[in-house]
Amino acid sequence: MISFYLNGKRHELTQLNPNTTVLEYLRLHEGQMDTKEGCGSGDCGACTVMVQRLPNANQSALNDENGDEKNATPPFYTINSCITLVSLMDGHHLMTASYLADNPEHHPERALLHPAQQAMVECHGSQCGFCTPGFVMSLACVYENNRMQTSQETASQNDAKQLSYDEVVASISGNLCRCTGYRPIIEAGLLMSDIGQQREAEQSAVKDLTISLATDAMASTKESIVSEHVPAETKLNNAESKAIAPAISDAGRQLYMPKSLDELNQVLAANPQATIWAGGTDLGLSVTQHLVDHEVIIQLSAVEALKSWSLLDTKSDSSDEGSDNEQAPSQSLVLGAGMSYQQMLPVLEQYFPSFAQVFERIASPQIRNMGTIGGNIANASPIGDLPPILLALDASIHLRHCASNSKESGNDLDNSDSVYTDEIIPLSEFFLDYKKTKLQAGSYVVAIHIPLMHDNQHLFIHKISKRYEDDISACLLAARIDVSVDGMTIEDARLGLGGMAAIPLLATTCQQALIGQAAEVASFEQASQVLSADVTPMTDVRASREYRSHVVQRLLVKCGKQLVAGRQTETA
Amino acid sequence: MSHHSSLFDSYSIRRVRPPKNKIGTSAKHDSAISHVMGTATYVDDIAKPQGTLHLAVGKSSHAHARVLSMDLSAVRDADGVVDVLSFKDLPAQTDIGAVFDGEPLMVDDITEYVGQTLFVVVATSHRAAKKAATKAVVEYETLPAVLSIDKALEQELFVRPSHFMKRGDAATALENAPIRIEGHIHMRGQEHFYLEGQVSYVVPCDDGGLEVYTSSQHPSEVQQLVAEVTDLPFHAVNTVVRRMGGGFGGKETQAAAWACLCGIIAKRHNVPVSMRLDRQDDMVVTGKRHEFANRYEVGLDESGRILGVDMQLAGLCGYAPDLSDAIVDRAMFHCDNAYYYPAAHVAGHRCKTHTVSNTAYRGFGGPQGLMTAEYMMDHIAYTLGQDPLQVRLANLYQDGQSTHYGQTIEHFDLAAIMTKLADDCDYDDRRQQILEANQKAAAEGSDKRLGLALTPVKFGISFTVQTLNQAGALVHIYTDGSIHLNHGGTEMGQGLYIKIAQIVANEFDVDLDTVKVSATRTDKVPNTSPTAASSGTDINGKAAQNACLNIKARILEFAAEHFDVAQEDIRFEKNHVYIGDKETLTFAEMIQLSYQNRISLSSTGYYKTPKIFYDRSKAWGRPFFYFALGAACAEVEIDTLTGEYKVLRCDVLHDAGQSINPAIDIGQIEGGFVQGMGWLTAEELIWNDKGKLASDSPANYKIPTAHDLPKQWNVKLYDRKNEEQTIYNSKAVGEPPFMLAASVWCALNNAVASLGDYKNNPELTMPATPEAVLKAVMRMQGTSWDLKTKVDTDTVDSLVKGAEENSDLFNEKAMPQDVRHAKDIDPKEVEGKQTDNQPNAIEHPNVAGARGPAHSE
Structure with a gap:
């Protein structure tokens, strides 16, 4: 119900x-x-x-x-x-x-x-x-x-x-x-x-x-807008949840609303072909625009664990890019896959302010209230705005693969551990091809792990679209530039690109061209010349191949300008 | 602040209504309160009885093809399907072309655009009908498709014959001119994006007739077409339009097809039938603003004054004529905008392409003509190194001159308007500051450049098809003094109803809420013209006024006799009627008294626009009753690194004559301006090389949002009465402000021009998307746009293919490498082969078609 x-x-x-x-x-x-x-x-x-x-x-x-x-x-x-x-x-x-x-x-x-x-x-x-x-x-x-x-x-x-x-x-x-x-x-x-x-x-x-x-001034007997008299039974009885019956169904179509990760694991193991529904801001179009009637839907909204976030101490072995930041904090921000943009915003404002700033240009308030980080990644759209940024931030993705072939009958809550396997992989390995990812039937995204940035790391995000608000990126460039302690040398660079190709990707050649160079605009100008080795953009309704190629180069130069300007104005 | 209306006071209070002087110049929209509560009822909101059937159409997937076979069995078998109809099932008239034939209700044999109706599904729900419609198996034999203006010109494929306007000897003027400039300009179309999509609901009546609820700007045309396709006399079909959720021209002719389909099914099954187009369907299957590819050659003296102009305007009309004849005509009428062409030759071509038939859209071709003139002005200024505003002012019409179609310029205040605007917004100072700021930016290596432009608008008011310049109204006064008003105009948000209610209230000098405006119905006011051409208030307001005057005359005659006073001594004032010094009655008491003495309290009113005449065979006359005028000044900032830009400030001074409702008029100006800005900056209508609309949803077709407005935005009305005897000396205001947005485009052009020290035409294209701006910037900077690196075409193809395979799901469509742009065309070649032979036009010089009086422009 x-x-x-x-x-x-x-x-x-x-x-x-x-x-x-x-x-x-x-x-x-x-x-x-x-x-x-x-x-x-x-x-x-x-x-x-x-x-x-x-x-x-x-x-x-x-x-x-x-x-x-x-x-x-x-x-x-x-x-x-x-x-x-x-x-x-x-x-x-x-x-x-x-x-x-x-x-x-x-x-x-x-x-x-x-x-x-x-x-x-x-x-x-x-x-x-x-x-x-x-x-x-x-x-x-x-x-x-x-x-x-x-x-x-x-x-x-x-x-x-x-x-x-x-x-x-x-x-x-x-x-x-x-x-x-x-x-x-x-x-x-x-x-x-x-x-x-x-x-x-x-x-x-x-x-x-x-x-x-x-x-307010309505002099009516209308019930209050926040219905305080909501009876406690709004929440389903715990007894019911054991059965994990569909919350609603009609003519053989079912919607499950698991209340915990355990329930989710079980329901998904039993229904590996089910459509997993987070915010549904993209999937909703399959229903309204493409007239799909999904047979089995597993809705994630009631799994509170997927909406939580935490800081996780990580071993510094992940800093494999040869940087020698001795004082590396080695902490990661773990964002539950079910967090909406709006829920993430205050967290990002705290830990990744320049990431948070770009939110006003991602979708609309209505969409940001429903759309989730997990959904934005899992649907693997080439024009999702989060993946290129997360790629630049060296994020990892926590996947869970649920299977029904366990010895248990499926509704034994205590042994739910045995019905799934977890893996945490770099996000860059997650996207395989257009709309193809490492997710299989029965898999879902648990969380995203984003290493916190050091003082010497700088994040620049630029989005290009025809309209400023609520438009899909013709090009999104997210650059994390790691500089030496004195700020004069580029020690590492991660460049995430969105809207440019069939999948969000890292501009690895260009990154290599930046690493070891002086932290000057000229280095970025030079590196921008090899961007074409990393990506051959497409022409589509949003922009031509030419514009995408030119503008991504110029945006990289802009990052360089910002880096230099930032060094000139601040001391850290 | 109270919303309590005196109309709902108790009966006794209403009878002695005190004067409240509520006629009000800035009255709220009549539906404002129900709008904000969501209770204003649109067609799809009408409660429908059980058993109502719903329709969806099966759409052609080819731009030009012969339909070899259609297997509709799976459609028939789908859930909820009641019936499926194709061309052979049509009972009567099968063509619903508004003016000229050529628009079959369904495809018979050959499909001529992607999205054309192949069949219609009748089902128990909207969703069931839509789902079923996708199940058809259709076999096509593809035929070569013409998809661009240049291809159509090359093949001389036109929906209507070309037309020419001529004054003087342009060729000689050009030859003798000291300076000659040639240029071309390509303008894309524009999706109307009315928020309420096309929708109709038809209920069969017990007498065999049909009641048609539709969202249409042209109820009479819908009535006639529904009658024709169902083989009923016109009187058996009644069309009701209470309000539209936006029209902008898109519901002038294009609302009819869905009403016709509903009508046919309602007759066939004798149940109510509903149909609405979902957004994406609406965007694909209905016509849009015409794309144009225009070229010009202009001869100038050394000071930049125009001596002669040769222009060629070519509109992309789509597969059928629709209103294109009149639209290209209007583009030709407005290709001068506000500038005097001593000698002019203007050619207008109506290109046929295998795309949806383009249709009316706010400005009706005018903007495409006007932008050609404005582009040319910029071109002249940047070629001669002059301030574009000076070039514009120097070429402005002066009273007594005439246009290239023979209309004498009178009461032409545009120079005063432009000068006042320039003064009010400190044009000169700001221009100087911007020049300096741009120099400084160049010196410092900054990426920001500023641009400023002030552009005028002159827009001709009247339907260019003379017949349409007539209107009717119906006014009843009930015995409690409340007034019921009908007229032929439709309400699409522009505030027409409230303006006409104000006129009626004003005629009797009663409170505005005494007057009830009600739905536009063809059984109340017949043979109406479309609510279009900005004419709504002009013609319907006058008709309503005339109805009031009729009733008033009867009351005056009666009262003079009854009270034995002279008619001149009787005054209608502040809800009362003053009988000389003798007696004062409330309005309601006077009405009661009149009723008791058997005075008719109901009247029709009729109006036709005076003074206008136009002989299309000679392309000469006075097609317009008057011109609406205005000017706008825009300031922008561009980022030369990325092509992104911001509109910083706009100032508008617009001439609405003596405004009937300044708030409503300003609403039209602001709304038109932003819509125009969308057309010229962000809205990019793109078809792929198969003739399929690529920008087919709001996800990839971006109309402006609140963020796109200039934060500093001043809109003022120019305070002057219309010299012509329009209703209360007001001026039409629906379309003209759309073209004020030219200032934004020209300001962007100005910012780009700064990179070449204002000595080169930037060749900025339209719409000026960030991409277009960057392209122009790079051209000015001498940087190559074409990619130096060799493209690995395999990679591109595989990416594009990969995307295309899956694109049906989520709108990430791949486009061909070339977004087509019209190429230059040789006007002489076209001209030599085209004649102006138009038997229809010559026989009936002022009627574009022979269908019926109410068929559109």
Whole structure:
């Protein structure tokens, strides 16, 4: 069974085609027409809905390990309902545009609108109106999170932080509008906190933040948006989980939702041909664009272990590239394969700031909320943005191969160790050919190991695409340049390339041309000349072979310029 | 801040509604609140009864081929399939060409583009229909496909005869000119990317008729075509369009096919039938903005003033005429933009290719003509080493001059607009600063360069097909004083409904919420023109005004007699009617009184645009009632290392006449500007060498996002009444601002030109993607674009092949090595072989086709 709240009402489902998307569920099953389909592929944001994890449902290991307040209200986030399986809503509250407004008389002129909606009306932020509900959800989400954050940070909630222009733009970067030219929508985003504050000032009682979204000035009896009265049975009984029955099924199609690695190992061993579903931001297209109905799906979202991260001490034998950094910390960041971009972001900001910076150009907020690091690697797309960066960072991948040929009958939890084998291999060995990897039937990605960088290592990432936001790379160059202690010599170089060939790859010839050279721009200029030995780019709809060849060379030179500029400005 | 509408006050309060002066100049969009709640109903949101059938089409996979056989048995056997129809099953008319025949509803024998409808599947759900449609086994005999403008010109393959406009002796002017410049420019098409895809829902009526809900800019055409394909009289088909989720021209003719298919199936099975195109299907099977390959030869005096111009415009029309005749005409009308060509020869070719039939798109060919002029201005400036703005100003039309098609230039404020804009945005100072900054950057070896450009827009307002310049409206006043309004225009987000409601409210001087705008219906207002050519408010607003005036005249006549006062002393003011000094009634009371005295409170209104005439056989006349004007100034920064760029600032001054609703008009300007910017910078429509659209989804066709706007963006309206007697002396504003985006492209061109000290034309192409900018930069720097290293073709092929094999799954399509660009063509050769013989056009010089009054431009 899966259970979730839709606009304040509890839904429990057991019989449902597992390939059903949230959008289909809303429009076809529930007749809820306030969410629109613009593209069906997660590119336009018209179908954006807002989601909040129900408190106490599934405890996030991420929060546990980092000592975050477990009692904190979970943040709101947006997703593309068109490519998200409805089963991913298990344990969540799903909200659509009409729910934000209070409209008991069913007349628009009498509705009391959410500040994001009110601001859109006042700023003339809608023209044809078709993309509008999606924009409203994106704006409402940033509004609510901002409000929640402000109230947690400051004792008095009078001074809600004003969103900046850039924050508003970032919040709607996954929403396309063809009518307005965005200016009034950005203006609405800038205005909404004023409206909210005015609303709050008009209220006598100070309300709980998350509840007030539903009750704020709405004078209704509507259930609160965070349904605090969620019964504990949201979580499946432990007794049930032993059987590992499908969470939902219909006409022979099944979806499993293992709750632990052990369960996952078993289910996968029993169903090696199953489609493994992480965030599904790419796989979702197989359902909506290619009309595939997957027979057996194993959804990873409930395996908390896959969403955790840790630091791991590693032996320094991995520094095989002959570097002699005596003080090498030899620690790796281990990212669970099921971590979404959004979950990784604070971790990367801490350990790989220049990696984190590029996130604003990878996909959209909606996609970053669902898409996982494991998924981005496992689908082996030549245009995934993470693999080239991870290649440059010398990351390894932890794979698990599950088999059903063990002596156990498969549902014996205690002996689950015996049904799988693990291997940790360099990521560079993982990609075999176009869309081909070391993953076999019954395999999955457990985690990614990224060696932490030393002070003398520098990471530069450059992405080229036609559009700045939410576009696929025509070329992505990630360069990790290791310099000597005095900063004058290049001791090692790792150059990851994406969007250039059938697989993400390392420019090994070019790397060799850099190693041992002076850390000067000229070295990079020279090395860029041999890039063509490493990759022969393709011409496609995103860029020509010529552009890719020229621009990747020039980006390498840019890395050199940045390296030199960085040395000149900083002391470390 | 309250959203409570006085219209929903209690009946007693409404009867004595106090004056609130709510007519409002910047009224909100009539659906703004339901938009933000998601409750505004689009066609696919209509609750459909159980048993509703859904359609999907089987699509041709070849650009040009004979269909040898179609095995549809697997389609019929698929889950949920109820019926499958192909060409032979069509019951009546099979061609749905908007103006000229040539667009079969389904392929009979020969398929002429990838995506053409081969058959239609009827199933119990949308998904079932789509799944089944993929199961057909079709055998083709491939035929040679023409996929580019140059190939079509070479083979003289046209969908319509070429057309020429001529003034003076251009050849002699060019020969005698001290300076001659030749150039060419290639513009790609543009996907409309309305957020709501094509959709129709047809319900059979108990009298055998059909109720058609569609997302169409042209309800009357849909009505007529559905009637024709189902063999019904027009009166039996009623088309209802409440709103569209965006149109931009893409739903002028291209909405009809799906309504026709639904209509046929609804008649055949006597159940409601629904059909919508998913995004990728929509992008593949519907027409787009025309790609153009244009060339020009211009003669100049030493100061840079134009003496004569010879231009050739060639539009890629696709396989069928659709609206291409009028679109290429409009490109020709606008190839002067705002500049005086003392002698001009303009040729316009309508190239036939084996691609989807291109169609109307905001500007309707105008932008492609205009960009040719602007490109030429840049070319002149950089050849002569002058400031492009000075070249533009020097060549601007002046009142009294006439265009190359004979229209006299009047009330031409463009010089004033450009000068004011230049002053307001400190053009001169900023230009100087940019020149210095670029010199400094060059000296320091920086990769950044700045560019600045100020460009004008002059856009002719009226359908160039004269018949279409008419409109109707229907106004009812009910006895509580509330007003119901219908008119022939459709709402696609542009705010037409609210503007016309404002006009009606203004005529009676009542609160805006007294007026209810309702869906556009062909049973309320018949024989409507498409909502296109920016004409929506101009013609429908006047028609609605006329309806109001009719009713008002009856009330005045009655009241004058009833109260025994002179008609001139009766005033409609602030929700009241003042009977001289004698008496004051609320509007509702006056309406009640009129009703009790048997005064008709309902009227139609009609309007036709005055003054216009145009003889196409002579290519001479006054096709436009007036010109909309505007100017924009853009500043950009490019990265010469990678070709990436940012738009830093834009200033816009646009002439909307006396604006009926400044907020709505500014919304049109900003939206049009960004759409134009998308066309000229990021949106790259690419077909592969098999005629298959490669940029077929939002994953690989990128319209602008919020990040792409200039952070500094000032949009102002130029405060001046239209001299012509338009509705409240306003000016049309739908299409003209699209072309303000020329400033962004020209600013990029300007930044690249800095690398050659502004003495060479950078030959920047369109759209100016980072790739295009880098290519132009490298050309200016004298660096070779072609790769020096020998390509290991085996490697390339294997990579591409590898990608292609799997590409069907995730859109990572491989492209041929050459993205085709139109080559220069020799205009003389083409000209010698083409004649202007167009019997239709000569017999009916102002009607492009003989179909019916409501068929589009």
